[in-house]
Amino acid sequence: MDNTLLISLSQQLASYRSMDVIANNIANINTPAFKRESMKFEEYIQQSQPAEGETGPQQISFVQDKGTLRDLTQGALTHTGATFDLAISGKGYFTIQTPNGDTRYTRNGHFTLDGNGQVVTEDGGVLQADGGAVTVTNDDGDIHIAQDGTITGARGQLGKVKLVDFTNDAALKKEGASLYSTDQQPNAVETPVMAQGSLEESNVQPVVEISHMLDVLRAYQTTASLTQSQEDLMRNAIDKLGGAAN
Amino acid sequence: MRTLDIASTGMMAQQTNVEVIANNLANMNTTGFKQQRAEFQDLLYQNIEQAGAQTSDSGTVLPMGIQLGSGVRTAAVSRIMTQGDLSNTGNPYDLAIQGSGFFHITMPDGTDAYTRAGNFALSPEGQIVTDKGYTVAPGIAVPANALSITVNAQGQVQASMPGQTAPQTLGQIELVRFPNEGGLAAQGDNLFTETASSGSAQAGVPGSTGYGTIQQNYLETANVNPVAEVTALITAQRAYEMNSKVVTAADNMMQTTSRMGGS
Numbered sequence: 001m002d003n004t005l006l007i008s009l010s011q012q013l014a015s016y017r018s019m020d021v022i023a024n025n026i027a028n029i030n031t032p033a034f035k036r037e038s039m040k041f042e043e044y045i046q047q048s049q050p051a052e053g054e055t056g057p058q059q060i061s062f063v064q065d066k067g068t069l070r071d072l073t074q075g076a077l078t079h080t081g082a083t084f085d086l087a088i089s090g091k092g093y094f095t096i097q098t099p100n101g102d103t104r105y106t107r108n109g110h111f112t113l114d115g116n117g118q119v120v121t122e123d124g125g126v127l128q129a130d131g132g133a134v135t136v137t138n139d140d141g142d143i144h145i146a147q148d149g150t151i152t153g154a155r156g157q158l159g160k161v162k163l164v165d166f167t168n169d170a171a172l173k174k175e176g177a178s179l180y181s182t183d184q185q186p187n188a189v190e191t192p193v194m195a196q197g198s199l200e201e202s203n204v205q206p207v208v209e210i211s212h213m214l215d216v217l218r219a220y221q222t223t224a225s226l227t228q229s230q231e232d233l234m235r236n237a238i239d240k241l242g243g244a245a246n
Numbered sequence: 247m248r249t250l251d252i253a254s255t256g257m258m259a260q261q262t263n264v265e266v267i268a269n270n271l272a273n274m275n276t277t278g279f280k281q282q283r284a285e286f287q288d289l290l291y292q293n294i295e296q297a298g299a300q301t302s303d304s305g306t307v308l309p310m311g312i313q314l315g316s317g318v319r320t321a322a323v324s325r326i327m328t329q330g331d332l333s334n335t336g337n338p339y340d341l342a343i344q345g346s347g348f349f350h351i352t353m354p355d356g357t358d359a360y361t362r363a364g365n366f367a368l369s370p371e372g373q374i375v376t377d378k379g380y381t382v383a384p385g386i387a388v389p390a391n392a393l394s395i396t397v398n399a400q401g402q403v404q405a406s407m408p409g410q411t412a413p414q415t416l417g418q419i420e421l422v423r424f425p426n427e428g429g430l431a432a433q434g435d436n437l438f439t440e441t442a443s444s445g446s447a448q449a450g451v452p453g454s455t456g457y458g459t460i461q462q463n464y465l466e467t468a469n470v471n472p473v474a475e476v477t478a479l480i481t482a483q484r485a486y487e488m489n490s491k492v493v494t495a496a497d498n499m500m501q502t503t504s505r506m507g508g509s
Binding site: 012015016017019020021022023024026027028029030031032034037039040065066067068069070080081082108110112113114115116117122123136137138139140141154170171173174175176177178183206209210213214216217220221224227228 | 247248249252253255256259260263283285286287288289290291293295296297298308309310311312313314315316317318321322324326328346423424425426428429441442443444445446448450455456481482484485488489491492495496498499502503505506
């Protein structure tokens, strides 16, 4: 098949995936602590045999999607007033023990209490403090969570929320439900900073996403018209050459 | 096309968001109403290329992989149990809770329900009941000839009787707390019931450690902040619009595809 068509196809497939990534960013515009992603592309060069009348080898370059790059900038903090909403300011992740016993990490600090008084995520994953789970009883009264994560109730200190960090946090794998998993060893954050009664917003910026979306759309349409011209060219050639034979 | 599905999850999530906000605004003047908030989570990811996969024998690895998300879902609609403002009504049977706790209501079928709305009244038999006529536990009867009734901060109900100087104690209103108030199930009519996630009810005297106190002649207003709700409504509406733009873009791409080679 003709190289022009194949090059166009490589661009069109890449556009489709780009569009998926942008759609996912926009869909998660209100997901707490969601980190936007962008698609990275790479040139893929193929050497082809010299055509008749040409001397050196020719190069054609295709496009291929190389990876999704996560933008780890901090989202804005919004005040919610809920006692167990925690926003991390700066670096770090909360450690969560899922109901299956897996360890996961998240920056989404929307926690509540479960029926046993444990601090949990929406899906029942248990927030890990320095000494494991934190249990709050009715006798604790109003709960205060200090900037460094120390949880205090009327009976005194209940625990200290553990914040961890990783050497390469771009390599954390997204698991959905705002959770990440990794094989890397977590390191405790030296000076954790968190805000009680606040949540970190998604760092998706509507303007950026919509303009990327238009970019991708236009690039896709341009390539499609390139494909069309190539096809016209071939049709023309067939007509002309076919006509000459008659 | 995956983009369409992703954008539709976004639109559905924003629709839920608007519904929750509408309910908050509709209940702006409901006694003891607690505002709700929709919580979102990203959906599962498809791993197309795994970050950290080896790229050579010498141990070099891919610095980043390709993970394609599949949209968003509403994880929970949580209730924010902050204190509402107290407004003076002058009605002796209007009680507001200042602090934590719920009034304990006995339903006609004998089950238990809990409420923060203290707009009580007297039944034909002289019992303190809710505006629906359900008994406020433990069931305090006010004598028909009582001159006035006082409920103090600790929940003691006293009546001054004709010809007596000392007030007569009629009963004690207790408050109920839960390990996780956000886990209570709303039943409408300002009533909540216990669930597995709320934990079991623990009764206590108002004013004791961890329990709020009672304010007679006052009602607790809804804790809905209209300005915050309207701001949230604008955000939700714009987010909905943006997701619909993605649908349009995806549609455009598909149209372009179907027109390719079609002349």
